[in-house]
Amino acid sequence: MSTENPRGPSPGHPALIPPADALRPVRHPDAPAPGELLGTHYDHCFGCGGAQPHGLHLQARAGDGVSITAEFTVQAAHQGAPGLAHGGVLTSALDETLGSLNWLLRTIAVTGRLETDFVRPVPVDTQLFLQAEVTAVAGRKIYSTAVGRIGGPAGPVAVRANALFIEVKVDHFIDNGRQVEIQAAMADPDQIRRVRAFEVNP
Numbered sequence: 001m002s003t004e005n006p007r008g009p010s011p012g013h014p015a016l017i018p019p020a021d022a023l024r025p026v027r028h029p030d031a032p033a034p035g036e037l038l039g040t041h042y043d044h045c046f047g048c049g050g051a052q053p054h055g056l057h058l059q060a061r062a063g064d065g066v067s068i069t070a071e072f073t074v075q076a077a078h079q080g081a082p083g084l085a086h087g088g089v090l091t092s093a094l095d096e097t098l099g100s101l102n103w104l105l106r107t108i109a110v111t112g113r114l115e116t117d118f119v120r121p122v123p124v125d126t127q128l129f130l131q132a133e134v135t136a137v138a139g140r141k142i143y144s145t146a147v148g149r150i151g152g153p154a155g156p157v158a159v160r161a162n163a164l165f166i167e168v169k170v171d172h173f174i175d176n177g178r179q180v181e182i183q184a185a186m187a188d189p190d191q192i193r194r195v196r197a198f199e200v201n202p
């Protein structure tokens with residue numbers, strides 16, 4: 001088995017390549033300081049929420065610029081093949097980490113496209129260390145990239161991803177989400193405070 005992906009980071013679908021007039025991402029002045037834990041954006045989120053028994057419980061930390069580091073430990077509930085993480089779970093960890101980047105921009109955005117390279121298998125009990133950064137912004141489109149390593153920041157690469165997030169209004173969630181959860185989220189002062197922070201700092 002090779003030790004690194006011989007292709008390196010995949011260039012991916014053309015939609016993942018920023019246009020020539022794309023801008024460098026700008027960290028919002030109120031973004032959490034480098035090293036600060038971001039905390040969960042929603043308690044029932046599969047990626048970061050504490051109320052999901054089989055969720056990833058991924059913990060993301062602000063990095064420099066518009067970058068994030070994150071960690072999660074692969075649990076037995078995350079298996080695909082015996083003793084190995086399911087690829088979709090690994091993609092979920094990348095999606096959650098990449099999605100967390102938008103908090104540093106103070107932009108509400110959803111994943112439009114996400115491409116994953118699976119470089120090596122990830123056993124249960126592995127701590128996956130993820131690093132992600134926004135590479136460019138063009139209008140509502142946010143281009144980002146991530147890598148996941150086994151055991152720590154210097155560990156072998158297990159997964160890589162490139163993504164395109166699309167900025168949306170909060171109505172995206174209110175109009176499309178199931179009403180029981182939307183009503184509960186709207187009644188949660190923390191959730192609303194956070195959404196308002198997004199809305200008044202576009």
Ligand SMILES: CCCCCCCCCCCCCCCC(=O)SCCNC(=O)CCNC(=O)[C@H](O)C(C)(C)COP(=O)(O)OP(=O)(O)OC[C@H]1O[C@@H](n2cnc3c(N)ncnc32)[C@H](O)[C@@H]1OP(=O)(O)O
Pocket residue numbers: 015041095096099108109110111112113139140141164166168170173174182185186195
């Ligand atoms: C009260 C409660 C509050 C809760 C507050 C929570 C806040 C924090 C939540 C965070 C959650 C984190 C979790 C992790 C992140 C997810 O996993 S998000 C969940 C997965 N993603 C989704 O469900 C998105 C589903 N898709 C959609 O809703 C719509 O397709 C989209 C993405 C909003 C785009 O629709 P649209 O707004 O109509 O945009 P549209 O005009 O078609 O396209 C805009 C541009 O984007 C491009 N584009 C759009 N889609 C794509 C695509 N798939 N591929 C390539 N290009 C695309 C278009 O080509 C266009 O480009 P330009 O022509 O401008 O150059």
